[in-house]
Amino acid sequence: MSLRTVRWAGVTLGALGVGLTLLFHWQVFFWVPTEASMGIVQRIFYIHLPGAWIAFLAFGIVAICSAVYLWLGDDKVDQAARAAAEGGLIFTTIVLTSGPLWGKIAWGTWWTWEPRLTLTLLLWFIYVGYFMVRNSTDNAERGKRFAAVVGIVGALNIPLIHMSVQWFRSLHPQPVVARPDGPNLHPDMLTTLLTALLAWTLVFFSLFLFRYAAARLESAEELRALTRASKAAGDEVPVP
Amino acid sequence: MNPNPSSPMRLSPFTSQRRRLPLGPWVQGGLAGALIVLVAVLLLMPEALAAQGAGTAQARQMRHFWHVFAAYAIAWLLLFGWAVSIARRIRKVEEKLDRDP
Numbered sequence: 001m002s003l004r005t006v007r008w009a010g011v012t013l014g015a016l017g018v019g020l021t022l023l024f025h026w027q028v029f030f031w032v033p034t035e036a037s038m039g040i041v042q043r044i045f046y047i048h049l050p051g052a053w054i055a056f057l058a059f060g061i062v063a064i065c066s067a068v069y070l071w072l073g074d075d076k077v078d079q080a081a082r083a084a085a086e087g088g089l090i091f092t093t094i095v096l097t098s099g100p101l102w103g104k105i106a107w108g109t110w111w112t113w114e115p116r117l118t119l120t121l122l123l124w125f126i127y128v129g130y131f132m133v134r135n136s137t138d139n140a141e142r143g144k145r146f147a148a149v150v151g152i153v154g155a156l157n158i159p160l161i162h163m164s165v166q167w168f169r170s171l172h173p174q175p176v177v178a179r180p181d182g183p184n185l186h187p188d189m190l191t192t193l194l195t196a197l198l199a200w201t202l203v204f205f206s207l208f209l210f211r212y213a214a215a216r217l218e219s220a221e222e223l224r225a226l227t228r229a230s231k232a233a234g235d236e237v238p239v240p
Numbered sequence: 241m242n243p244n245p246s247s248p249m250r251l252s253p254f255t256s257q258r259r260r261l262p263l264g265p266w267v268q269g270g271l272a273g274a275l276i277v278l279v280a281v282l283l284l285m286p287e288a289l290a291a292q293g294a295g296t297a298q299a300r301q302m303r304h305f306w307h308v309f310a311a312y313a314i315a316w317l318l319l320f321g322w323a324v325s326i327a328r329r330i331r332k333v334e335e336k337l338d339r340d341p
Binding site for chain 2: 025039044047048051087097102104105207210211213214217218220228
């Protein structure tokens, strides 16, 4: 995919995402009914669940790109993995901050070491580790390979997080949307949730593409600097 | 072997003004506008929520408004911060490429 295509895809997705985001904020604050037992604080749900969905999506992209990078060694795939990992970390942070703000009202505590919360925190640490491992060696290629392994292993945590509320005794609620018998939500709440999901998915892909473009530009600049240095030293010029 | 290693365009096809990525202004301008609107929405939110909960048991839950506000504010600060960091990265590289064509 050329940078020109990446640019226009990013701009288009971003414009759609921001527009839908404004719509879902209107829905959340002015339209959707208030939940009976928890009241207003339940409205955190409309960023909490989309945040979790996008974090899983992002780390899925990291795992796939990391596997392809280990197989083919293509730098572009590694740059895509890094861009997705940044997004995944941002959205996991959103989940880990919005959850306690909701839990303090709903459960009476900011945090409890129950399976889903603990595994989500573990996921956050794994992807912080992804960036630490990348930068831990002097050899950039080796750092990328180590990070790719962390990216693949870290994604194994995602199904565990999803299934944890069914496999273990958990304070976290059971799924309300992805259920065998269909979503268990008021239709207006479901509409708002789906709008939020779509909006943030578009925002994520837009920023992901911009971040990928930035990485491509940085690589091009590094290659150019290397070429100039090689020419100045009279060495053979590296092939791009 | 690169057939034309002396050509800067061969190695970095991003330097021309025509191809320059206008990502910084797009990202910053668009998201700044959206952020202003969102701040306005969040400022109007207490009144709107109070109107919905008036006369019901939900009115007492208004104290939880700040939890909702904090959750949304943190989410948007994180996303805006990421967008700004990306825009800065792109601007920095483009300035380098423009400075040394």
